Amino acid sequence: MGDPSGWYVGLISGTSADGIDAVVARFPAPGQIDIAAAQMTPWPDDLRQQIIAFARQRAQVNIDDVALLDARIGLKFAAAAESVIAASALPRSAIRAIGSHGQTLRHRIDLAPPWTLQIGDPSRIVERTGITTVADFRRRDVAAQGQGAPLLPALHATLFSDPDEDRAVLNLGGIANLTLLPRASGTVRGFDTGPANCLSDQVLASERGAACDLDGALARSGLVCESLLAAMLADPYFAQPIPKSTGREYFNQDWLQRHLALAAPIELADLLATLIALSARSIAHALRLTQATTRRVIVCGGGVHNPTLLDALAAALDPIELTSSARFGLDPDFVEAAGFAWLARQTLAGLPGNLASVTGAAGPRILGAIWPA
Numbered sequence: 246m247g248d249p250s251g252w253y254v255g256l257i258s259g260t261s262a263d264g265i266d267a268v269v270a271r272f273p274a275p276g277q278i279d280i281a282a283a284q285m286t287p288w289p290d291d292l293r294q295q296i297i298a299f300a301r302q303r304a305q306v307n308i309d310d311v312a313l314l315d316a317r318i319g320l321k322f323a324a325a326a327e328s329v330i331a332a333s334a335l336p337r338s339a340i341r342a343i344g345s346h347g348q349t350l351r352h353r354i355d356l357a358p359p360w361t362l363q364i365g366d367p368s369r370i371v372e373r374t375g376i377t378t379v380a381d382f383r384r385r386d387v388a389a390q391g392q393g394a395p396l397l398p399a400l401h402a403t404l405f406s407d408p409d410e411d412r413a414v415l416n417l418g419g420i421a422n423l424t425l426l427p428r429a430s431g432t433v434r435g436f437d438t439g440p441a442n443c444l445s446d447q448v449l450a451s452e453r454g455a456a457c458d459l460d461g462a463l464a465r466s467g468l469v470c471e472s473l474l475a476a477m478l479a480d481p482y483f484a485q486p487i488p489k490s491t492g493r494e495y496f497n498q499d500w501l502q503r504h505l506a507l508a509a510p511i512e513l514a515d516l517l518a519t520l521i522a523l524s525a526r527s528i529a530h531a532l533r534l535t536q537a538t539t540r541r542v543i544v545c546g547g548g549v550h551n552p553t554l555l556d557a558l559a560a561a562l563d564p565i566e567l568t569s570s571a572r573f574g575l576d577p578d579f580v581e582a583a584g585f586a587w588l589a590r591q592t593l594a595g596l597p598g599n600l601a602s603v604t605g606a607a608g609p610r611i612l613g614a615i616w617p618a
Contacts, residue, residue, distance in 0.1 A: 260420050469521075
């Protein structure tokens with residue numbers, strides 16, 4: 246499909262919907278990545294609240310509202326692309342393509358047929374930037390009987406594998422996901438373990454009108470309620486075999502309230518401490534079930550800025566070493582955005598972007614659709 250060399254823009258807004266992560270990256274050789282610029286553009290408050298409300302709502306939504314949101318998000322993604330290109334100081338002609346994940350509104354792999362929906366109109370991106378745009382990466386994998394997620398283990402394997410050490414990559418977004426990287430070119434696997442930040446963020450938004458528990462300070466002051474934690478860890482999702490994926494559609498305020506309704510009243514700090522423990526222990530349990538020989542976990546995503554969560558993870562994973570992706574030259578805040586730059590490159594090169602061993606798809610597939618400049 247053409248020469249894949251050159252620079253690519255990667256764009257994503259994740260489960261937490263904090264903002265649009267954007268990078269300008271190139272991939273000069275297998276296992277290599279160069280980053281020319283990376284930045285995050287926060288969502289305006291009204292748009293973020295609408296995204297979160299739509300993602301949480303289980304009832305039908307108005308199609309006019311969804312279409313309008315799709316257009317608005319597309320324009321914001323286009324602006325984020327233009328901004329990061331300007332920050333890179335590269336001429337626009339140097340950008341081969343933009344890879345846009347968009348914003349997930351629903352991920353309903355539990356239905357028949359399963360489906361997933363990401364919005365952020367790619368036509369608006371290509372019209373505003375004049376740069377070929379690749380988008381809608383997940384639905385082809387779902388159509389091939391896959392989970393549609395996670396999609397970045399193929400890049401993780403390229404960048405972070407080691408022939409002498411079993412490793413895992415842990416992305417701490419709203420949802421946590423693991424990529425398992427066995428030594429000696431073993432089979433790469435990956436899956437969503439469950440909540441990372443999404444439940445804590447929802448509690449803080451509801452109780453304090455805050456976006457998050459900054460540095461995990463309130464959670465650190467609380468005590469874990471072991472009975473509540475045990476009840477939450479008994480949820481069937483944690484015992485479900487891989488491949489599997491999840492999102493706000495499952496781990497949301499309703500899910501948490503069902504557990505709280507059966508528990509004794511709990512102080513906010515103790516609830517946050519318990520949710521930190523839920524994330525840490527579910528991740529550690531999942532890793533030991535699926536790759537007990539892991540020696541190093543490379544961590545990325547917004548959760549790296551929560552020292553309380555990292556401390557809980559270190560304790561739960563001990564003696565496994567916890568290492569930031571920054572040690573390997575890739576800012577933990579922008580691993581996912583770099584991944585969608587890489588996926589755009591794969592698509593334009595006519596190469597598959599998924600790993601069937603991760604998603605459970607019927608085989609390797611070229612992902613996404615191309616909106617030519």
